[in-house]
Amino acid sequence: MINITFPDGNVRQYAKGTTAMDVAKSISEGLARNVLAAGINGEVRDLVRPINEDASIKFYKWEDKEGKSTFWHSSAHLLAEALEALYPGIKFGIGPPIENGFYYDVDTGDTPLTAADLPKIEQKVLELARTKLEFKRSEVSKADAIKYFTEKATSTNSN
Secondary structure, rough: OEEEEEOOOOOOEOOOOOHHHHHHHHHHHHHHHHHEEEEEEEEEEEOOOOOOOOEEEEEEEOHHHHHHHHHHHHHHHHHHHHHHHHHOOOOOOOOHHHHHHHHOOEEEEEEOOOOHHHHHHHHHHOOOOOOOOOOOOOOHHHHHHHHHHHHHHHHHHHH
């Protein structure tokens, strides 16, 4: 068992490997529906990463800077997936959350994106969002990450 300390100082015990979402659900379904991220020992994390040691926890919702940033980070991933589906071969730069939203830096090659493309992109993002995709964090070595993205770029460029 691990001890989880809440912002008010209360401590509850949970099984090792519990997640922030498990903790949120143990408090209330309403919290679980509204939480976007959690602070674990001061580090902002997704809700499904296992907690394996005693920790302090804080939940972040839309009203919190950390909640918005997490939401926008995930939204940037959705945008990238939509762009990749609509524009095979697109190359990605960065796609960070910023103070009031997010963006993605992309290279479309010889076909520039224009304002006329935005409704189609928005529709694809909404379509993907409705599928309730699971974002899963994976820790990989640098060598494995380079291999993955090299293979992805090679397969995309050969289409």
